[in-house]
Amino acid sequence: MVLHVGLPKTGTTFVQSLLADHRDELRAAGVLYPFVRPGAMFHGAVEVRGSHDKFGLGADQVAGTWAAVCERARAFVAEGRGLAVVSHEVLAGATPEQVRAALDPLAGTEVHVVVTARDLGRQATAHWQEEVKLGASWSFAEFERDQLRADTGPDAGPDAGGTRPHFWHAQDFADCLDRWSGGVPAGRAHLVVGPPPGAGPEVLWQRFAEACGFDPGLVDPRTAGVANPSLAAADVALLRAVNDRLRDRMDRATYLRVVKRGYAERELAPHAEARPRAPYALRDLLADATERWLAAVRSAGHPVHGDPADLAPVTAGPGEPGPDDVAPAHDPDEVARTLLARAGGA
Template sequence: MRVVLHVGLPKTGTTYLQALLAGQRDALRAGGVVHPFVRPGAMFEGAVEVRGSAAKFGLDPARVEGTWQALCERARAFLEQEGGSTAVLSHEVLAGATPEQVHRALAPLAGLEVHVVVTARDLGRQAVAHWQEEVKLGSTASFAELERTQLRCDTGRDAGPDAGGRRPHFWHAQDFAAALERWSGPLPAGRGHLVLAPPPGAPRELLWQRFAAACGIDPGLLDPTVEVGANPSLGAAQVALLREVNREVQRLGERGSGLDAAQRHQVVKRGYAEGVLAAQGGRPARAPAALADVLGPPARRWLDEALAAGHSLHGDPDDLFPVLAGPGEDGPDVVPPPGVDPVAVARELVASARPRRRRWWRSSTP
C-alpha cells in the first residue's frame, strides 16, 4: 500500500496528468488505484490549505479548512479498508511548500508508505510559462523585466525564501532538486522520484508512461490518448495585450472601481486570458537564445543533485536542454494585436463583475 504525492512543478504537464487521473477514476479503481475525490476542486483547495495561500487565490479560508485531511482520509480508507494498492494525490501548488508545511501535510498519512513525485521541464519553456502565468495573475511585467530581475540573478539557495532571503521566485519555483529534498526529507531513502517532461513533438502519452512508472502503477490502466483539458498557453501578442489590460485594471482599482482577488482570478484569468485570448492562438513565445548559458547549467546541476540524493529518474536527461528561440526569431516581447482597445476591455471586465455584487447586496437586504 502506497500513497504517491505528486507535488508539481507547475507547468510541467500537471494539468494533463490530473485530467487523466480524474477523468478515468473508475478504470484506476478497477486496477487498485485511487485518485481521491471529496468534491469538485478539492485537490486544488487541499493544496491551497497546505500552503496557506487561500487569499492569493481568492478563496475563503473556511472553505478550504479540513480539505487536505479529508483527501488523506479518503486515500487511507481505500488502502486499508477497500483493498487498494495505491493512492495518488496531485497538485502543483504543493511544490513550493516550506519544510514546516511539508511536515503538516505528511502528518495525516503517518504509517503509510509515502512516495513523492516531482515533474520537471526544460527551463526555456518554463521561463516563458512562468512569465505568462504571472501575467495571467495580474502582472504587467515584460519578459525583459523578468530576465533582468529574476533570470539573471543569483540562482543559489543560500538566500532562498526558506532562509528569509531573496532568491528570485522563478528559481525557487523551478528548482526540482530542492522540491524533492523538502518533500522527501522526512521520508525513508528511495521515496523520491523525478519525472522529466518530454521535448516538443514527443507523443503526449510519453509523459503519462513516465509518470505511471514513477508512481509504481500499470500505465495500461487508463487511456492516455483521450482528449483532456490543458492549461492554456497564450501567443506572444496575446500576452502583450493582457499586460495592457492588467495595467488598466490596476488603474481602475486605484480609483476604487477595480476587482478583488477572487473576481480578478475568475474574470480576468479564467474568463478572459484562458478563455478568450487562449482561443485566439497566435505565435508562441520562446525565450531568447541568449539565455542558453543562463538556463542550461542550473538544470544540469539540479539533476546531478537529485541523482546523488538517490532519487529515481524517469526520462532522458537531454530533455532538460532549454528550448529557446531560433536565430532571427522574435523574443517574447511583441506589440499587442491591432484593433483591440485594452482600456475598453478592462472596463468591460470590471463591469461584468458588478452585477454579481449587486445581486448579492439585494439578496441580503431585508
C-alpha cells in the same frame, strides 16, 4: 500512496485531468484518485501552503480539506485495495515545516513523492505568462531582470542572504525533491522528466505512471482535453496592457473569475498561436542551472523517469524576436471596458 507535488506548468493539469476523467476505471483497477468534493485537491494544497488569500479564498473554505483528502487515500491503501494518487502543483513550494504537516495525516502509510519537471526555456515563458494571468503587467525583460538574473538566482538557497526569486524556487526540481524527500525513506522521491516539444501525450503519462507504479495502459492519454493551454505572444502583450488598465478596479476574486478564468483561459488560450519563446541569450544560464540540479538529483540517488536530456532548455534561436517584440492582439482599452462590464463595474 503517491503524492504528486508538481512542479507548476509541467503537465500537471494534463495528468490531473486524466486521473479525474478516468476515476472510476482507475479505482476498479486499484488506483484511487480521491474525491471529497469539487476542488478539494486544490483547496487541500492551498490549506497546506497557507496561500488562500493569493487565490481569492477564505480560510474557512479550505480548512480541514487536506486531512479529508488524505483520509480517503489512507483508508483505500490501508484496506489493501491498491494505491492512491494525490496531485497538486501548489504543493511544490512547500517549506520543510509545511511538508511535515502535509505528511502527518499519512503516518503509517508508505508514501512516494513524485516531482515533474520540464525544460527551463519553456518554463520561463510559462511562468512569466502565468504571473500575467494572475494580474501582473511586467514585460519579459523585467521578469528576466528581477527573476532570472537576480543576484539570488538559480543556486541560492535559504541561507543566501536574500529572498530567492519565485521562478527559481518554483522550478528548482532538485530543491523540491530535497524538501519533500526529507519526510520519506530513501528512494521514494522520484523525478519525472517532461518530454520535449512535439512528443505525444503518451510519453508524459507513461513516465508518470512508471513513477507511481501503475500500468499506463489503464488510461488512453489521447482522451485528455486541452490542459491549461499557453497564450500566444500577442495575447500575453494584450493581457499585460489590460492588467495595467484594471489595476485596483477589481477585487482579487472577481479578477480571477472574470479575467483569468473567463477571458484568458476560455477565450484567448484555445486559439493560441505563435507562443512566446525565451530569448537565446538565456540559454547558457538555464542550461547551467539544469545541469547543476541534475547533478544534485543523481548525487541524492533519486529515481529518474525519462531522459534527462529532455530537460535541455528550449529557446528562440539567435536573432529571433523575443517575447516583448509583439503588439497586443486587440485594443486593450476596449477589452478592459468589456471586462469591467462583465464584472459589473463599468
